[in-house]
Amino acid sequence: MAEDTSRKRKVRGRKIRGDREQKKRRRARKELARKASRNGNHDEAGTAATSESTGDEGGGHLESPETVAPEPFVETDAVESLRERITGWLAADQPVHLIGPTGCGKTALALSAAAARGRPVVHINGDEAVDTATLVGTYAGGERYEERDEFVSGVSKKTQIVRDRWVDNPLSAAVREGATLVYNEFSRSDPAAHNVLLSVFEEGVLERPGKRGRERTIDVHPEFRAILTSNDAEYAGVHRQQDALLDRVVGVHVGHYDAETEREIVRTHVDVADTRDDAEPSDSGDSNNDERGALDPEAIGTVVETTRTLREELPFVVGTRAAITAAKGIAVFGTQAGTESAQQRTDGGHTLDDELLADVFTDVLGSKLAGTEIDDVSTLRERITDTL
Numbered sequence: 282m283a284e285d286t287s288r289k290r291k292v293r294g295r296k297i298r299g300d301r302e303q304k305k306r307r308r309a310r311k312e313l314a315r316k317a318s319r320n321g322n323h324d325e326a327g328t329a330a331t332s333e334s335t336g337d338e339g340g341g342h343l344e345s346p347e348t349v350a351p352e353p354f355v356e357t358d359a360v361e362s363l364r365e366r367i368t369g370w371l372a373a374d375q376p377v378h379l380i381g382p383t384g385c386g387k388t389a390l391a392l393s394a395a396a397a398r399g400r401p402v403v404h405i406n407g408d409e410a411v412d413t414a415t416l417v418g419t420y421a422g423g424e425r426y427e428e429r430d431e432f433v434s435g436v437s438k439k440t441q442i443v444r445d446r447w448v449d450n451p452l453s454a455a456v457r458e459g460a461t462l463v464y465n466e467f468s469r470s471d472p473a474a475h476n477v478l479l480s481v482f483e484e485g486v487l488e489r490p491g492k493r494g495r496e497r498t499i500d501v502h503p504e505f506r507a508i509l510t511s512n513d514a515e516y517a518g519v520h521r522q523q524d525a526l527l528d529r530v531v532g533v534h535v536g537h538y539d540a541e542t543e544r545e546i547v548r549t550h551v552d553v554a555d556t557r558d559d560a561e562p563s564d565s566g567d568s569n570n571d572e573r574g575a576l577d578p579e580a581i582g583t584v585v586e587t588t589r590t591l592r593e594e595l596p597f598v599v600g601t602r603a604a605i606t607a608a609k610g611i612a613v614f615g616t617q618a619g620t621e622s623a624q625q626r627t628d629g630g631h632t633l634d635d636e637l638l639a640d641v642f643t644d645v646l647g648s649k650l651a652g653t654e655i656d657d658v659s660t661l662r663e664r665i666t667d668t669l
């Protein structure tokens with residue numbers, strides 16, 4: 282460990298500029314939008330969900346662009362240029378495959394690009410259990426109804442009819458409604474489940490294996506688009522997908538963002554201290570969690586710098602998510618009076634020292650050791666401490 286005790290960094294538990302009130306209001310608005318979307322009340326860009334012959338069971342999968350737009354979402358030059366590449370390929374009617382390390386921002390980017398199209402969005406996650414029926418739809422039991430025939434006045438006959446009820450799943454809803462499909466971590470699903478995507482991308486037709494009758498296929502809506510994401514460094518639980526599918530998508534590689542973008546991202550995920558001299562002390566009355574302090578820009582800079590150094594030094598991925606989590610941890614542990622490493626300053630703020638950083642990053646990264654050369658948590662802590 283570099284014994285640099287002079288490198289005390291500030292964490293202040295002061296008035297919050299990020300405004301928890303505003304965040305609460307934004308969350309409430311999103312929640313309302315989500316409920317409206319679930320009830321089928323899409324705005325003019327969206328469309329009420331339909332499912333052929335079965336009422337609205339295929340619905341539920343469609344969300345309005347406003348609902349899925351990630352919030353907070355930082356738009357630096359780096360973020361915008363990537364998003365423009367994605368929306369550009371979508372405009373060229375090409376499915377896009379976003380490839381990058383875990384926690385680098387693929388999902389946020391995909392959802393932001395999808396929302397920018399102003400079309401409804403269908404968001405699904407890849408999984409071992411995903412098969413063709415999960416994507417396309419299935420028969421879900423019988424639907425019973427009654428027919429009444431009146432032959433002569435006063436004589437009627439009732440017939441009970443049971444009809445198989447087909448329920449559309451996300452891909453059917455997306456192609457029918459011209460939605461943007463965001464298929465996260467799609468390589469976690471069995472490649473056989475994706476055979477149906479080939480004719481969607483190539484011929485503009487979705488085959489619904491198992492579906493009986495005339496409507497076995499759906500013509501793909503001209504506005505349907507797809508964004509797939511996958512992790513480039515992950516091997517466990519991941520299937521190699523068929524070349525035929527990979528050949529039909531453009532692969533956009535997403536690395537870790539530049540330092541400025543990462544600082545901005547972390548800043549939007551934590552409460553930021555108002556370091557102005559005339560700032561009012563916060564009474565924390567509107568906080569969801571009074572234990573949580575606010576970080577000043579210097580502390581955020583330190584967390585990001587540490588994350589980026591560890592990214593170079595450690596044998597596993599240290600993504601932007603790790604920086605956000607560390608900053609959130611420091612906002613709590615750095616303000617807990619009496620902890621060894623959080624020292625109360627006379628102005629009510631706290632110091633962020635190497636000890637606290639090492640504690641927090643050890644926890645943040647502690648679950649990533651399996652299969653690496655670092656075989657226990659004390660070695661991890663030493664490696665982290667060495668880089669500080």
Ligand SMILES: Nc1ncnc2c1ncn2[C@@H]1O[C@H](COP(=O)(O)OP(=O)(O)OP(=O)(O)O)[C@@H](O)[C@H]1O
Nearest residue numbers: 353354355382383384385386387388389546601602
């Ligand atoms: N532009 C951005 N603005 C604000 N926050 C962002 C931005 N990009 C990424 N983030 C945040 O960074 C974290 C990681 O991003 P995200 O989940 O998109 O990564 P990912 O690459 O999809 O991760 P995984 O591979 O593990 O699914 C999330 O907390 C996300 O909110």
